[in-house]
Amino acid sequence: MYDTSLGIISQNIYSQVDLHSKYGGVVPELASRDHIRKTLPLINQTIAEADLSLDQLDGIAYTAGPGLTPALLVGATLARALAWSVNVPAIAVHHMEAHLLATLLSPSKPQLPFIALLVSGGHTMLVKATDFGKYEILGESLDDAAGEAFDKTAKLLGLGYPGGPEIARMAQHGTPDVFTFPRPMTDRPGLDFSFSGLKTAVQTAVKASSELDNQTRADIALALEEAIVSTLYIKCRRAIEEQNISRLVLAGGVAANQRLRKRTKLLDADVHYPPISLCTDNGAMIAYAGHERLRRGMSADLVVNCQARWSIESIE
Numbered sequence: 488m489y490d491t492s493l494g495i496i497s498q499n500i501y502s503q504v505d506l507h508s509k510y511g512g513v514v515p516e517l518a519s520r521d522h523i524r525k526t527l528p529l530i531n532q533t534i535a536e537a538d539l540s541l542d543q544l545d546g547i548a549y550t551a552g553p554g555l556t557p558a559l560l561v562g563a564t565l566a567r568a569l570a571w572s573v574n575v576p577a578i579a580v581h582h583m584e585a586h587l588l589a590t591l592l593s594p595s596k597p598q599l600p601f602i603a604l605l606v607s608g609g610h611t612m613l614v615k616a617t618d619f620g621k622y623e624i625l626g627e628s629l630d631d632a633a634g635e636a637f638d639k640t641a642k643l644l645g646l647g648y649p650g651g652p653e654i655a656r657m658a659q660h661g662t663p664d665v666f667t668f669p670r671p672m673t674d675r676p677g678l679d680f681s682f683s684g685l686k687t688a689v690q691t692a693v694k695a696s697s698e699l700d701n702q703t704r705a706d707i708a709l710a711l712e713e714a715i716v717s718t719l720y721i722k723c724r725r726a727i728e729e730q731n732i733s734r735l736v737l738a739g740g741v742a743a744n745q746r747l748r749k750r751t752k753l754l755d756a757d758v759h760y761p762p763i764s765l766c767t768d769n770g771a772m773i774a775y776a777g778h779e780r781l782r783r784g785m786s787a788d789l790v791v792n793c794q795a796r797w798s799i800e801s802i803e
């Protein structure tokens with residue numbers, strides 16, 4: 488819940504990590520069934536913790552996309568119905584814009600224009616933000632997202648889900664340069680990414696190792712984290728130079744990565760990121776993005792609005 492003068496006044500996260508971890512990734516059918524069970528009680532609890540009731544809200548924001556349709560539909564239908572029941576606007580929020588705007592919840596608010604590196608489990612892109620809602624994609628992943636590369640390789644190493652934090656933890660015990668993985672697409676011009684080849688590189692390293700003991704796992708984890716972080720760093724530096732904009736925002740689940748945060752500090756730029764707790768998916772960032780749209784008079788109509796694919800460039 489977000490209040491214009493008080494900021495975030497209550498928030499809760501129900502994690503489905505336990506539900507999905509044995510599959511090493513999100514299973515849409517299980518996710519949406521669990522959403523149906525958990526969402527309304529969680530909303531009621533969050534409103535109660537703010538000492539408010541539903542009819543005191545000015546608007547209800549929901550994630551309209553991009554994402555898995557079965558899961559999006561549960562939130563969208565519920566938000567639309569709740570908003571209707573108390574006659575307030577419902578606000579359709581773009582998931583990646585919400586990640587980007589979460590940076591404005593940190594004490595050091597970046598001024599526009601800025602370059603944003605949006606790195607989550609489903610998306611990796613470099614975006615130029617010139618105004619609220621005005622985003623130009625400078626480059627994006629042609630295949631797997633950075634978070635997906637962490638998740639898939641963690642699975643190969645027999646580590647838990649989500650893979651990013653597991654790899655980062657393991658990498659702390661790794662010895663540098665025992666393994667070296669490629670920095671995909673950094674040796675040619677452009678700002679696109681490709682992370683799917685890292686899976687194969689890790690697979691080959693695993694096969695070549697006589698024993699996948701903890702030290703080998705840590706060495707591979709370190710090499711993988713280094714490859715992903717270096718690739719992201721090189722592309723950020725290129726975007727900053729090409730666009731001549733020296734403000735960078737990191738957002739999305741992978742922006743919680745400490746090695747990435749540390750590395751981007753070396754850039755000749757003013758670097759901003761959301762507080763760690765607001766990097767990975769959370770309801771507060773959706774509430775905040777909804778609030779920003781509502782105060783600009785942007786709310787959705789009565790239709791339940793959901794788009795599995797929705798470019799951040801085409802936000803109204």
Ligand code: KG4
Nearest residue numbers: 607608609634649650651740741744767768
């Ligand atoms: O934004 P997010 O919570 O969900 C999506 O919108 O996808 O991002 C989740 C992704 C996962 O792939 C997870 O492995 C990654 O973010 N992640 C991390 C870290 N924490 C989460 N990756 C690297 N280092 C981390 N500390």
Ligand code: ZN
Nearest residue numbers: 607739740768
């Ligand atoms: Zn996300």
